[in-house]
Amino acid sequence: MKTALITGITGQDGSYLAEYLLEKGYTVHGIIRRSSSFNTKRIDNIYQDPHEKNRRLILYYGDSTDSTNLIRIMKEVEPDEVYNLAAQSHVKVSFESPEYTAETVALGTLKILEAIKLLGLEKKTKFYQASTSELYGKAQEIPQTEKTPFYPRSPYAAAKLYAYWITINYREAYGLHASNGILFNHESPRRGETFVTRKITRAATRILVGRQQKLYLGNLSAKRDWGYAPDYVKAMWLMLQQDEPDDYVIATGETHSVREFCEETFNNLGVSIRWKGEERNEKGVVDSLEREKLEQVLGDIKTPLKVGDTIIEVDPVYFRPTEVNLLVGDPTKAKEKLKWEPQVKFKELVKIMVENDLNLALKENQRNEWIKE
Ligand code: NDP
Ligand code: GDR
Numbered sequence: 001m002k003t004a005l006i007t008g009i010t011g012q013d014g015s016y017l018a019e020y021l022l023e024k025g026y027t028v029h030g031i032i033r034r035s036s037s038f039n040t041k042r043i044d045n046i047y048q049d050p051h052e053k054n055r056r057l058i059l060y061y062g063d064s065t066d067s068t069n070l071i072r073i074m075k076e077v078e079p080d081e082v083y084n085l086a087a088q089s090h091v092k093v094s095f096e097s098p099e100y101t102a103e104t105v106a107l108g109t110l111k112i113l114e115a116i117k118l119l120g121l122e123k124k125t126k127f128y129q130a131s132t133s134e135l136y137g138k139a140q141e142i143p144q145t146e147k148t149p150f151y152p153r154s155p156y157a158a159a160k161l162y163a164y165w166i167t168i169n170y171r172e173a174y175g176l177h178a179s180n181g182i183l184f185n186h187e188s189p190r191r192g193e194t195f196v197t198r199k200i201t202r203a204a205t206r207i208l209v210g211r212q213q214k215l216y217l218g219n220l221s222a223k224r225d226w227g228y229a230p231d232y233v234k235a236m237w238l239m240l241q242q243d244e245p246d247d248y249v250i251a252t253g254e255t256h257s258v259r260e261f262c263e264e265t266f267n268n269l270g271v272s273i274r275w276k277g278e279e280r281n282e283k284g285v286v287d288s289l290e291r292e293k294l295e296q297v298l299g300d301i302k303t304p305l306k307v308g309d310t311i312i313e314v315d316p317v318y319f320r321p322t323e324v325n326l327l328v329g330d331p332t333k334a335k336e337k338l339k340w341e342p343q344v345k346f347k348e349l350v351k352i353m354v355e356n357d358l359n360l361a362l363k364e365n366q367r368n369e370w371i372k373e
Contacts, residue, residue, distance in 0.1 A: 008085030064108030094156035218318025251329025284312030
């Protein structure tokens, strides 16, 4: 049976990928960071106690900035496949911590590749690099394909550009089976809560049950090609099953604005919103409430929301010094060569996330009731 090593296993994608590989019979090794609080929530469901015999999920403490640690783990595991997912992955945060972002994203990738080479594993170990649609940045073409020129617009994207090219360089220089997945945004109930989709579905459901009053957002006009994370980890695996390494766009081919994501989220809950004001102080106001739908989603609970309430406000603090306005990918190559297609598109994705977060908000309410009692 095959062995895989995943960096970033505690993240959204790492957790889905680990589940997927375990189902396929792999032994999965994952690198986690030491933290003062637990950071393994997303993999708790697959965790196996170190005392268990024949366990197939093995975790190591490590960090993308520590090459001695990476070399030691690589030597111990000698994996058939490495999935390099670890990163400071937040674009806005990368403007605040540009050097650390470059350390983890750019040099972190180099360190893993170099570990494979130093240990003489070039012929055994296949390598997947988590590249990104952020590489297109100020997009030079619509839709974006594997041939569209890159124009990074953040320290994160510039670091990912280095990682993209160093992956190709190790493939060409040392014959490594190394592939870049140029993945467009992909979301899920496991998405970190500071990324815009999850921020919206968490806030909307909390607003509905009266646990939060407003949702503050940045640029509502940005458009993204949003897919579903469990679909996307399958594409990662498929890339490493090909005879030849290559680079692939993974996307849905649809694009929607942040504004539309808000509307669709609230629609799922029986609330329609109308927009008021200019870009820097735009507001989302409750336009109508669909009583039947609200009863369906809330049961006995009454929402405090009223027509005319302002529930979304723009706060320029969330604007980025340089923004990526429009991304939409063309996944034709992946469809033809990998036989990969996205199963979940925009509307279904929003529904999945809203359902999950509504349950969370209702549970939070219940917990509060217990505390009061
Ligand atoms: P997350 O932010 O959810 O997960 C990032 C992972 O990297 C976490 O496990 C995190 O650990 C780990 N990590 C962060 N810094 C370090 C470090 N210094 N050393 C070791 N591990 C570290 O990202 P996603 O799962 O969404 O994305 C996975 C990868 O794919 C990332 O590289 C991202 O840049 C890229 N990507 C993501 C896309 C998306 O839409 N989700 C699209 C295209 C590319 P911890 O849990 O401790 O924080
Ligand atoms: P992105 O995702 O930058 O595309 O990077 P994010 O969800 O952070 O932003 C998407 C767009 O929404 C706008 N936006 C806001 N974003 C956040 N986070 N918070 C807000 O309040 C807000 N308001 C508006 C942003 O300006 C942006 O235009 C993600 C990450 O997962 C990367 O690691 C990955 O490489 C890319 O997707 C593809």
